[in-house]
Amino acid sequence: MWKTVLRRIMIMIPEVIILSLLVFLLAKAMPGDPFTGSINPKADPAQLHHLMEMNGLYDPWYQQYWNWVVHLFHGNLGNSYQYQEPVARLISSRAVNTLWLALFTTVLTYCFALPMGMYAAKHEGKLPDTIIRFYTYITYSIPFFVILVIGIWIFGYVLGWFPTTGSISSTANPGISSAGSRLYHILLPGIMGALFGTVNVVQYLRSEVIDAKRSDYVRTARSKGVPEADVYKHHIFRNSLLPIAAFAGYSITGLLNGSIFTETIFSYPGMGLLFINSINYRDYTVITALVLIYGILNLLGTLLSDIILSIVDPRIRIE
Amino acid sequence: MSLIEIKNLEVHYPIRSGFWNRVTDSVKAVDGISFNIEAGETYGLVGESGSGKSTTGKSVVGLEKVTSGSIMYQGKDITKKKNREALDYNHDVQMIFQDSLSSLNPRKRIEDIIAEPLRNFEHLSKDEEKLRVLQLLDIVGLDADALYKYPHQFSGGQRQRIGVARAVATNPKLIIADEPVSALDLSVQAQVLNFMKKIQREFGISYLFISHDLGVVRHMCNNIAIMNRGRLVEIGTRDDIYNHPIHIYTKRLLAAIPETNVNSRAEHRASRLAVEEIYQKQQDKYYDKDGLAYPLVPISPTHSVALPQDVAQEIIKQEGEVQA
Amino acid sequence: METTSNFLNIKDVSTAFKINGKYYDAISHVNLEVNHDEILAIVGESGCGKSTLATTIMGLHNPAETKITGTVDFEGTDLLKLDEKGYNKFRGSKIGMIFQDPLSALNPLKRVEAQISEVMDYHTDFTAEQKHDRVMELLDQVGIDNPKRTARQFPHELSGGMRQRVIIAIAIACKPDLIIADEPTTALDVTIQAQILDVLRDIQKENHAGIILITHDLGVVAETADRVAVMYAGQIVEEGSAEQIFNSPKHPYTRSLLRSMPQIDKQDDDLYVIQGNVPSLQKMPTTGDRFAPRTPWVPASEHEADPKMHDLGDGHEVRCTCYKNFEFPDQQGGVKS
Numbered sequence: 012m013w014k015t016v017l018r019r020i021m022i023m024i025p026e027v028i029i030l031s032l033l034v035f036l037l038a039k040a041m042p043g044d045p046f047t048g049s050i051n052p053k054a055d056p057a058q059l060h061h062l063m064e065m066n067g068l069y070d071p072w073y074q075q076y077w078n079w080v081v082h083l084f085h086g087n088l089g090n091s092y093q094y095q096e097p098v099a100r101l102i103s104s105r106a107v108n109t110l111w112l113a114l115f116t117t118v119l120t121y122c123f124a125l126p127m128g129m130y131a132a133k134h135e136g137k138l139p140d141t142i143i144r145f146y147t148y149i150t151y152s153i154p155f156f157v158i159l160v161i162g163i164w165i166f167g168y169v170l171g172w173f174p175t176t177g178s179i180s181s182t183a184n185p186g187i188s189s190a191g192s193r194l195y196h197i198l199l200p201g202i203m204g205a206l207f208g209t210v211n212v213v214q215y216l217r218s219e220v221i222d223a224k225r226s227d228y229v230r231t232a233r234s235k236g237v238p239e240a241d242v243y244k245h246h247i248f249r250n251s252l253l254p255i256a257a258f259a260g261y262s263i264t265g266l267l268n269g270s271i272f273t274e275t276i277f278s279y280p281g282m283g284l285l286f287i288n289s290i291n292y293r294d295y296t297v298i299t300a301l302v303l304i305y306g307i308l309n310l311l312g313t314l315l316s317d318i319i320l321s322i323v324d325p326r327i328r329i330e
Numbered sequence: 331m332s333l334i335e336i337k338n339l340e341v342h343y344p345i346r347s348g349f350w351n352r353v354t355d356s357v358k359a360v361d362g363i364s365f366n367i368e369a370g371e372t373y374g375l376v377g378e379s380g381s382g383k384s385t386t387g388k389s390v391v392g393l394e395k396v397t398s399g400s401i402m403y404q405g406k407d408i409t410k411k412k413n414r415e416a417l418d419y420n421h422d423v424q425m426i427f428q429d430s431l432s433s434l435n436p437r438k439r440i441e442d443i444i445a446e447p448l449r450n451f452e453h454l455s456k457d458e459e460k461l462r463v464l465q466l467l468d469i470v471g472l473d474a475d476a477l478y479k480y481p482h483q484f485s486g487g488q489r490q491r492i493g494v495a496r497a498v499a500t501n502p503k504l505i506i507a508d509e510p511v512s513a514l515d516l517s518v519q520a521q522v523l524n525f526m527k528k529i530q531r532e533f534g535i536s537y538l539f540i541s542h543d544l545g546v547v548r549h550m551c552n553n554i555a556i557m558n559r560g561r562l563v564e565i566g567t568r569d570d571i572y573n574h575p576i577h578i579y580t581k582r583l584l585a586a587i588p589e590t591n592v593n594s595r596a597e598h599r600a601s602r603l604a605v606e607e608i609y610q611k612q613q614d615k616y617y618d619k620d621g622l623a624y625p626l627v628p629i630s631p632t633h634s635v636a637l638p639q640d641v642a643q644e645i646i647k648q649e650g651e652v653q654a
Numbered sequence: 655m656e657t658t659s660n661f662l663n664i665k666d667v668s669t670a671f672k673i674n675g676k677y678y679d680a681i682s683h684v685n686l687e688v689n690h691d692e693i694l695a696i697v698g699e700s701g702c703g704k705s706t707l708a709t710t711i712m713g714l715h716n717p718a719e720t721k722i723t724g725t726v727d728f729e730g731t732d733l734l735k736l737d738e739k740g741y742n743k744f745r746g747s748k749i750g751m752i753f754q755d756p757l758s759a760l761n762p763l764k765r766v767e768a769q770i771s772e773v774m775d776y777h778t779d780f781t782a783e784q785k786h787d788r789v790m791e792l793l794d795q796v797g798i799d800n801p802k803r804t805a806r807q808f809p810h811e812l813s814g815g816m817r818q819r820v821i822i823a824i825a826i827a828c829k830p831d832l833i834i835a836d837e838p839t840t841a842l843d844v845t846i847q848a849q850i851l852d853v854l855r856d857i858q859k860e861n862h863a864g865i866i867l868i869t870h871d872l873g874v875v876a877e878t879a880d881r882v883a884v885m886y887a888g889q890i891v892e893e894g895s896a897e898q899i900f901n902s903p904k905h906p907y908t909r910s911l912l913r914s915m916p917q918i919d920k921q922d923d924d925l926y927v928i929q930g931n932v933p934s935l936q937k938m939p940t941t942g943d944r945f946a947p948r949t950p951w952v953p954a955s956e957h958e959a960d961p962k963m964h965d966l967g968d969g970h971e972v973r974c975t976c977y978k979n980f981e982f983p984d985q986q987g988g989v990k991s
Contacts, residue, residue: 018351227758234712234753235773235824236746239738245772250763325808326762378843379814485931486700515699515870515932520914520925527924542843545873549916549925572918586844588873590915592900595877602848 016318023310027303034302035076038295079299089296093289098300102282108178109270109281112197112204117262119205120212125255127209128216129248135221143217147210155207159276162203173199176278200273208262212255219251253323260316264309332366333504333536334390339363339399341385359385361560361622362399367504372530372537374551376544376583382560387506387540391425421451424497428509430489434481440467440492441477447499466495469532470525487518491525498529504536512543523550544587548572553632556580561623566633576635576645578616579623582609615641662688662711662832662864667724667734669703669710671935677721678935680706681888684724685963688832688864693855695867695879695896699911701932703888704868708834711866712751713741729831747777750825754837756817760809766793766820767805773827792823795860796853815846822853829861836868851878872915876900881969884908887933887944890963894970904972906952906980907945913982926982943974951983952976 063069070078082089088098131143150158167175179192223229224247232246233239274283282301289297321327341360344353360382367373377383388394389409390401396409403422406413414420424447427433434443444463448454454462460477467476470491481489490510497505507526511519523546529535541547547554548568555565556579564577575581585602589595609616616637618624623636635642664686670677681703688694696704709715711726713733726733733744745751753759761769770792771785780788793801796819809817818838825833835854839847855878858865869875875882875896882899884892884907892905903909913926930948933939939947943957961974 227753227755228761230714231751231753231759231821231824232761232772233714234745234751236742236744236776237772238742238776246761250761253763324763326810378845487931516872516911517699517914517928521927523916524924524927544844545916548918582845586848588844588848588871588877590873590876590900590912592876592896598877 016314019314019317023307023314026310027307030306031080031299031303032076034299034306035079036072038298038302039072039075041290041293079296088300091289091294091297093292093294093297098296101297102285102300102304105280105282105285108279109274109283111193112200112270112273112279112281115197115201116204116208117259119201120208120262123205124209124212125216125252128213129220129251131213132217132220132224132251133243135224140217143213147213150207151210156272156276158207159200159203159273162199163276166199175199178280196279200277200279204273212258212262215258216251216255219254220247223247223251253320256323257316257320260312260314260319264305264312333369333403334367334538335400335402336366336386336390337364337400337402339386339389339401340397341382341389341394342397358560360389363555363557363560363562364399364626365555365562365565367536367538368553369503369536370530370534371552372539372550374547374554375538375540375557376542376547376554377557378542378583380559381557383540383557384508386557387425387508387538390504390538391423391506392419393425418451421447421500422503424500424502424505426490426493426497426505426507426510428513430486430493430513431481433493434489434496436481439478439480443481443492444496444499447496451500462499466499469498469529470495471521485518487514487521490514490518490522494522494525494529498533498535501533502535504538506538506540508540509542510539511546512541519546526550544583556583558623559621561636562626563623563636564634565626566630570630570633574633574649576629576633576642576649577623577637578605578609578612581605660687660689661729662686663725663727664707664711665725665727667707667710667722667726669706669715670721672719672721673936678938679888679940680935681710681885682940684890686883686890686893688866690831690862690864691858692880693858693865693867693878695869695875695882696885697869697872697875697882697911698885699870699932701887701934702885704885705836706888707885708751708836708866708868711834712745712749742776746773746830747828748830749832749834750828750830752818752821752825752833752835752838755841756814756821757809757841759821760817762809764808765805766807766809766812770805770820770823770827773824777828788827789823792827793819795826795857796820796823797849814842815850818842818846818850819853822850822857826857826861826863830863831861832864832866833858834866834868837870838867839874840869840871847874854878872911884911887938889944889973891945891973892971893963894966895968898968898970904966904970904977905945905974906949906976909980909982910948943976945974946976949976949980952980956980 079089086099088102090096091098091101094101127143131140134140163175166172174196178196179189229242229246232242237245270281271283271286273279274281275287278284282304285297286301288294289301339360340358340362342356342358345355345357346352347354363382363386365373375383375386385394389396392408392411392414399409400407401409403419404417406417408414408417408419438446441460441463444466445459448459448462463477464474467474472488472491472495476484476488476492481492484492490513493510510526511522514522526537527550530537537550539547539550551568553565553567554571556563556571556577558579564571564575564580566574571580572584575584582605585598585605589598591598613621616623624638626634626636627639627642628634629642629646637645664684667684668679668682670679684703684707686694686696686707696707698704710722711733713736715722722734724734728744728748731744733741736744760766767786767789770789774780774785774788778785789805790801793804798804798816798819804812804816804820809820812820818841822838825835833854838854839850842850851874854865854867857863867875867878879896882892882894882896883890884899884905886907892899892903892908899908900912903912907928910926910928914928916925928948929950933944933947938944942959943961946952946954946957956976956979958974958976961976963971963973964975965971
């Protein structure tokens with residue numbers, strides 16, 4: 012199996028190279044430059060010119076790309092033009108926030124979705140099923156950011172239960188209180204994200220369980236005299252949860268992508284917000300680094316899903 | 331000259347393994363078989379699941395990439411795509427499948443399903459086409475109102491008859507029938523088999539009849555080949571195979587057919603167990619060191635068996651003594 | 655063989671399915687009994703209700719969509735009156751079931767051993783070790799050469815014949831009195847089929863079980879069954895010993911079926927074809943002889959208005975009076991074959 016995993020990772024290398032090249036060129040194709048707006052508007056054009064030259068921004072694109080790649084291999088992602096600090100440090104400080112939010116959202120999503128999906132399928136066609144399906148259709152048909160804005164308005168402003176910006180209160184002391192404050196800040200975006208994220212899992216799990224309910228091996232289990240509750244526990248749910256487990260690999264990367272919406276709307280200082288800001292400020296080094304990270308995470312997510320599937324499902328073996 | 335001459339046909343599937351996914355071995359689905367199908371006859375190809383009989387059928391119709399060997403039709407080797415196109419081969423050779431529901435497009439009406447081969451090969455006017463489709467439906471015993479229905483609106487037997495109608499639409503010379511009746515009930519099976527025979531009588535079509543059911547094969551086929559692990563173990567006329575089987579594998583298959591004579595139940599079981607014992611104990615007499623069948627040797631003008639000549643003669647002598 | 659040792663009595667059982675709000679009988683007024691030490695074959699074509707009868711005995715129908723009437727007396731208990739919990743005491747322990755498609759009937763994600771010992775989890779107080787020993791014993795009994803290896807495998811790693819042996823092992827794990835085998839060999843090659851039927855017969859002898867063998871294959875019936883019940887359109891039309899059914903079939907349907915089989919001596923003739931089609935559930939005739947529409951040349955006066963089973967002696971029974979003068983159209987006036 013490890014051979015195959017290694018091979019898959021090796022195949023990822025050219026994919027990542029192509030991806031980085033594309034990203035780099037797209038970033039360069041954006042109009043504008045990182046300095047014009049960020050320095051004093053009345054700055055001397057000559058000085059601007061000098062800055063551009065210093066940063067190698069007049070070099071041909073392949074020269075710039077090459078420099079970037081060489082630096083990359085030295086672990087140097089460059090400096091952010093906007094924040095004037097190394098991109099690696101900038102991103103890693105933001106990544107922690109995003110990771111906590113993503114993790115919290117994932118856990119919540121499955122906490123909501125698994126019971127809902129199983130319950131709906133077990134009582135297929137009855138009232139609880141209808142209600143759950145109605146709920147999934149509603150959330151599915153409303154755009155994510157609309158849900159977020161409505162949520163922030165009701166719970167943040169009207170009720171005032173949750174903070175609406177930031178990742179930690181400025182007055183929090185280090186230690187317990189800071190951890191509490193962090194949790195408090197991800198509560199609302201996490202719950203909103205989870206409420207939205209459940210839709211896919213619920214629908215998928217529901218149809219898996221309904222298929223399993225009618226399968227021949229479940230009929231075999233019944234004919235063995237296995238009580239109905241155990242039939243569900245040992246056969247139906249177990250077998251239907253496997254594809255969901257494998258789905259987790261994708262869903263984690265999916266959440267990282269989704270964090271762009273959540274973080275922007277909640278002004279939550281994570282990778283998503285950083286990404287949007289760097290696009291606004293033409294912070295090339297940050298954009299390219301982030302897109303590269305997202306890309307690699309997506310590729311790893313697919314691989315992770317395949318590995319999970321091969322572990323939980325004996326029919327699928329990676330060599 | 332035979333209609334189709336299959337010579338040393340091999341279909342191997344590569345097995346890839348190792349870090350670079352190189353071809354390290356192959357599955358020999360069809361491993362060097364030869365037989366001829368005469369015009370107007372039904373040739374039976376019999377074997378158990380995994381014997382390679384379906385792969386052989388698909389090779390003959392051109393659906394399978396052949397590793398080596400040749401299939402000669404009108405003097406040309408049709409394992410090559412170029413020759414198939416030059417001869418309009420798929421106009422002359424059609425196929426009937428086992429699963430009639432999944433082999434008929436569920437979104438097309440019967441008219442379009444049956445007319446499809448006509449549209450591919452014969453350019454008829456709308457009226458001529460409709461007339462032909464109606465004739466074809468009539469041949470397989472379906473009413474004109476079937477024209478505008480969809481496959482799911484028919485029973486299994488009716489669908490299989492539609493499959494037969496589609497296959498005969500272009501007046502083919504050969505139809506490959508891969509387990510055409512094994513999914514059908516007895517009374518419906520009888521219907522489909524009768525239609526297949528009727529069509530053969532009227533149009534002189536040849537069949538390559540692929541089946542695991544020796545009862546049906548005996549009813550349908552003039553010449554029969556028994557296939558085992560990609561090779562032929564015995565070929566001969568119906569009489570050769572059913573009344574004078576030589577190879578233990580053939581005998582084993584024949585002994586396993588359930589007998590409808592209730593009175594001889596015990597004897598039949600005893601003889602089956604006796605054959606099974608020989609099959610288990612004398613593997614090295616009947617198979618080579620790799621467990622595969624030997625090359626065929628002729629023992630009469632019509633009958634060949636996959637055994638070394640001396641072993642074959644010894645068995646024939648023994649059989650003669652038993653009968654005398 | 656004792657003739658009075660029948661332990662399963664099916665009396666007047668009808669099972670109706672709900673289709674678009676209306677109930678339609680899939681089997682109607684079925685009477686059958688099964689004795690120890692015998693194989694009762696139920697034979698008929700698809701849609702005749704033979705599988706419905708099996709699942710009715712096993713109580714595997716969704717009560718919301720099915721209406722079952724009559725009694726299924728199993729060793730003094732009416733199974734149809736039991737609740738889910740009561741039924742589970744019988745399923746797997748006193749009654750074992752073997753299904754048609756051995757691949758889909760096994761849980762793809764559980765090892766063979768777990769699937770066999772699951773039956774014992776609910777019906778025995780065996781220790782883990784005893785269960786393991788029993789699994790080995792069972793796998794050996796159903797003719798698996800290397801029980802240890804097979805026990806650790808997953809269903810997809812086994813051949814069709816091996817899987818069917820595993821299914822049989824599950825069904826017989828608790829030495830049931832009754833084994834219901836629903837088309838146990840349909841998906842298998844003939845040589846494997848013969849082996850599986852041998853295994854079934856051996857087990858029946860060893861356990862003194864009664865077996866209900868459901869099949870469409872007359873050859874399998876002729877080779878294995880002691881008694882045969884022929885079903886058509888939800889009813890039993892003829893019942894008798896294997897000799898009676900195969901040597902002197904009476905009902906037009908039984909005779910038609912036997913006649914449509916390919917015969918050794920008549921290989922170049924056309925096969926006999928039964929006219930018309932099996933009626934669908936919704937179009938099932940509820941009065942008169944249900945097979946009458948498929949023998950249109952028989953005058954209506956030959957049929958009973960409400961066809962009953964008639965006793966011909968020695969346990970041979972046939973439905974309707976039309977069998978008395980029945981002849982095939984091509985044999986009318988000619989010599990009866």
